[in-house]
Amino acid sequence: MKRFYTIMVVLFIGATIAAVSVFRPQLWTPAFEISSVRYDVNADGSIDLIRWDLGGEVTLWEWDRNNDGRPELIGFDAVETTEGSLQPTGSITAWDWGADSVIDAGHVAPSIEQILQREEVAAARLALPSPDIALVGVDIRTLVTEIESSYDDFRLADLRMPIVGSTLPDLDTLLPGAARAYRNGIHQGFDMNNGHIGVPTAFSAPVVAAKDGTVIRAILDFTEMTPEEYAEAIATSRAAGTTPPHILDKLRGKQVWIDHGHEIVSRYVHLSGIASEIVEGKRVRAGDIIGFVGNSGTESAVNCGRSGAHLHFELRIDNRYFGEGMSRDEIREIGSRLLHASMR
Ligand SMILES: [Zn+2]
Known part of the structure; x- marks a missing residue:
């Protein structure tokens, strides 16, 4: 001092x-x-x-x-x-x-x-x-x-997992960098699926802020695509050879983004709901409940189903997703350390 x-x-x-x-x-x-x-x-x-x-x-x-x-x-x-x-x-x-x-x-x-x-x-x-x-x-x-x-x-100090007590997902297909063949794209976050992260994550399970920050996006008025719109979005992505950003954004459903400063942003995707006080500009503390696990933006939600609920959690550094260019082992090792993830 x-x-x-x-x-x-x-x-x-x-x-x-x-x-x-x-x-x-x-x-x-x-x-x-x-x-x-x-x-x-x-x-x-x-x-x-x-x-x-x-x-x-x-x-x-x-x-x-x-x-x-x-x-x-x-x-x-x-x-x-x-x-x-x-x-x-x-x-x-x-x-x-x-x-x-x-x-x-x-x-x-x-x-x-x-x-x-x-x-x-x-x-x-x-x-x-x-x-x-x-x-x-x-x-x-x-x-x-x-x-x-x-x-x-x-x-990158003081980050934590967005689902309390969870591990990183156990399957490679749930990690950033995994292929997403159905839309000809690359996965950019962690898929926190029930049965794969060490703690139960039912539909509506709470999602918490990974670190102190300011909410910069909270899609409070999200409306699902119709089945026809969804089919067209997927077809467009397949034809383009990649998922266009505006389609990817729609496929992510109801989202909250938090800016932690210094070009670190976390994104919480496919939510079923957003916590009542969470609006753009709101300051949040690490561990505050910001929303609830859901399946918004997915094919099941488009067809009014409740299956496939999971949190897609994305950590962005300098506007690139965490894990880009890393091996699976690096993602697990560095990701666990950064996010203080529980170990199995
Ligand atoms: Zn995902």
């Missing part, structure tokens, strides 16, 4: 000196030289990583992972010594830009964003020399890999 406050104070002082040294050179002697190197890690022609060297001793990193012009993370690799100087630590402590929390520490720090958005500091950062985009060397790739890894640990 104390260390992070110390770092924040040091950063504040450093940023203030940096800002003031640019605008008031006649009044202040800079405590250290500042230079920057800018990297295009994604190789898309835009800068996504900036390294600031403060006095050649310590480093401040800005990482704009999704190229939205705002860094997602700020990293700093120094502590203040008892003599009041900056000393490199050899490792980087990163801040989550949006939420002002410290990754790896679970500690909410004072607002680094406020410091970096101060007009004079922002202007100083713009005014500093910005050489051409640097080539990305091996050390930078290693660093980015480490940052990506700790970022994932941070944003």
Whole structure:
């Protein structure tokens, strides 16, 4: 705790000196030289990583992972010594830009964003020399890999299974990545079927939020396709060689989507009902009941049946489904760990 406050104070002082040294050179002697190197890690022609060297001793990193012009993370690799100087630590402590929390520490720090958005500091950062985009060397790739890894640990923390006490589904056909021949598509989530997840899941069994977040979609007024519309949707998918997104969405029936921040979204699909207070914009906590298991969107529901009820649960990371490109073993191993799934 104390260390992070110390770092924040040091950063504040450093940023203030940096800002003031640019605008008031006649009044202040800079405590250290500042230079920057800018990297295009994604190789898309835009800068996504900036390294600031403060006095050649310590480093401040800005990482704009999704190229939205705002860094997602700020990293700093120094502590203040008892003599009041900056000393490199050899490792980087990163801040989550949006939420002002410290990754790896679970500690909410004072607002680094406020410091970096101060007009004079922002202007100083713009005014500093910005050489051409640097080539990305091996050390930078290693660093980015480490940052990506700790970022994932941070944003994927505290997930849980959407059906209390359940395991991951036991059959490969119920996992993401499985083929769905009837619609010429690929399955994008976990099918939580009764008899396959370690706990009973009857029609209307409760479904809970996998993590704290905000409801961004709750289809309260879902109407099933007619049998004719369903047949046409399937025929269209077969002819297209894939399931078109608007058809896939309809086949998912009554859904709730929750945004957990940092491009992590969970989707709960084929629901029979949505909990009464669940509307778009609603904040939910992990474990809150958000809806009930059903079969909406499936062929049985289209024909007014109640068979085939299951929860389709999908975890999306950077707008890709969890499990994409993974082997079955990786899905089971990483999925169980991430979702804290019960083991059989
Ligand atoms: Zn499914």
